[in-house]
Structure formats: structure tokens, C-alpha cells
Amino acid sequence: MIHIENLVKRYGSFVALDHLNLQIQEGEIFGLLGPNGSGKTTAICCLLALLKYDKGQITIFGKEMQPDRYDIKKDIGVVMQNVAVFEQMSVWENIDYFCGLYVKDKAKRRELVEEAIRFTDLEEYRKARPKKLSGGLLRRLNIACGIAHKPRLIILDEPTVAVDPQSRNKILEGIQELNRQGSTIIYTSHYMEEVEQICSRIAIIDHGRVLATGTTEELKNMIKTGETITIEAVAADEHLLEKLQTLPHVFDISYEKQVLKIRLSSGRHNLVRILNFLTEQDISFGRVFSELPTLNDVFLEITGKKLRD
């Protein structure tokens, strides 16, 4: 559905997109995951031909994207990071206005507006003006305005930033429902948990480049970490840490404030082996837990830094 090839965007001498490549298939919830400033919004703005770029090619629905390709744009719904609604209009009127840019038939539009209101759970606020709404409700209104016309492609740029947990869950459930109803979704975020929860495929980006693409499972399989074992309240010395380092599958150990973190490549019986070893050495310990890799581990291994750095 979307091909982005070798996209380069510079702001003056600063390279915001550095030969970015993306392929998005129809029916996906595609996550663009990257830290603040990695180029997500710039990529979206180039994709929509809202920004000129220096190099590269973009096709959407098999057609080359240009600023005046309204035949492409009419099938796209966009929810940008900053809420953009009219203060002087009610919730209902705002959604009706934006939907009216695409749907001229009044009866059909009424149906679509009602559906968008139900969908974002804004029924009791339909007559309210935006300034009476909380941050979370305002974001839901912003989403309703972007999706009411039921576009084939929906692009959401960090729709859950600064949103309360209740609204956040509603937004995430809503996105999955839109996808089930047939829309392809592009979802940008720097929250790895959200991306992991809803996206069928993910591109990890940093410094305007795609570092890795795949399903969550595929991304996790690309890295060395298969399991992280954390052991609390353990008194370890250099000697013990050195011995632990020689156990099978162990490739990284950190020890701070009596908390031992051991990263291992995948393998069977890792946890049992570590605990047996500590018992043999007569080392006491507190809580123990083993975690499978997260997208943060993927990001950490690929870039050497945490996603929220």
C-alpha cells in the first residue's frame, strides 16, 4: 500500500531523514517506533506531501504522492500530534465539519459522525465546546475528526502522549477496531509497550533511518538477549560475578544496589542453573524474576541506548 524509498529530508544542514525506506502492506497496523526527535513526524509529513523533501520516492495506493493528489488524500485520515479543532464549534459540529470535507451527503455524514462519536465514547460531550474537555477527551475528539469518513489509510502520530490511562486504553482499543473494520493503520509512538500491544509490524527508527523492521517476534529474534534474570537482595563480590560470567548462555551481568541482572541468550534451564549455582556457592538472595526480551531490549542492543534516553 505504501512504498517509501531512500527518503532524505534536511532542515538546513541537519539531516532529519537519512535514506529512510519503508514498505507497508494493506491491512497492517504498522508501528513507527523511535525516540523523540528520531524523525517520525517528519516522515509522516513527507508521506502526506505536506513537507518537501530532498530525495526519494513515495507511492501510496500504487500512485506517486504529490501535494495536489487529492484522489489519494481523500482516502487518508490523519490524526496529528497537536490537537487541531475549532474552539467555537461543539464536539458534534467539529466532527461533522471534518467529515464534511470528504462526505457531502448529509444523511450519510450524520451516520458517520454518530458512529465516530460512539467509537470514541464522546456521547455525553457531543454538545460541549473543546475548552470544556480534558486532555484525554480532546485527543479523542481529534481522533474522531480524523477518522469519521472511514478512510482506507489512517495515520496517527503519537495519539496517546499526555493522555490518562482510561482514554489511552480507549484509543488503543479504537485503533484495533478501525483496523478490524478494514483500515490500514500507521501508528507512531515512543512507547514500546503500546506498539508491542497493537502493531502487527514495527519499524524501529533513529536518526532518520530504519534500524530494523519486523513483527515483535522477529525483532526479538534478531537480538542476542533471550532472557533477563533479575535477582534482588544478593551480596555479590567480583569473584562471584566472574564465575557467573562463565556459566552457559550468560553474556552480560550488571550488579547495582544488591540487584543482580543477568542477560542470557535463549536456552533451556537458564534460571534453574543460575539459582543452583548461587545455592552451591552458599549465597542467599531475595526475589527472583525472569523476563523475556522487550522491544526496549531490541532498541538497546541495536542502538546501545534506551528508548527513553
Ligand SMILES: Nc1ncnc2c1ncn2[C@@H]1O[C@H](COP(=O)(O)OP(=O)(O)OP(=O)(O)O)[C@@H](O)[C@H]1O
Ligand atoms: N522545522 C524544523 N526545523 C529544524 N529542525 C527540525 C524541524 N522539524 C523537526 N526538526 C528536527 O528534526 C528531527 C526530527 O524531528 P521529528 O519531529 O520528525 O521527530 P519525532 O521522531 O517525530 O519526534 P517527536 O516524538 O519529538 O515529535 C529533530 O531533531 C527535530 O529537532
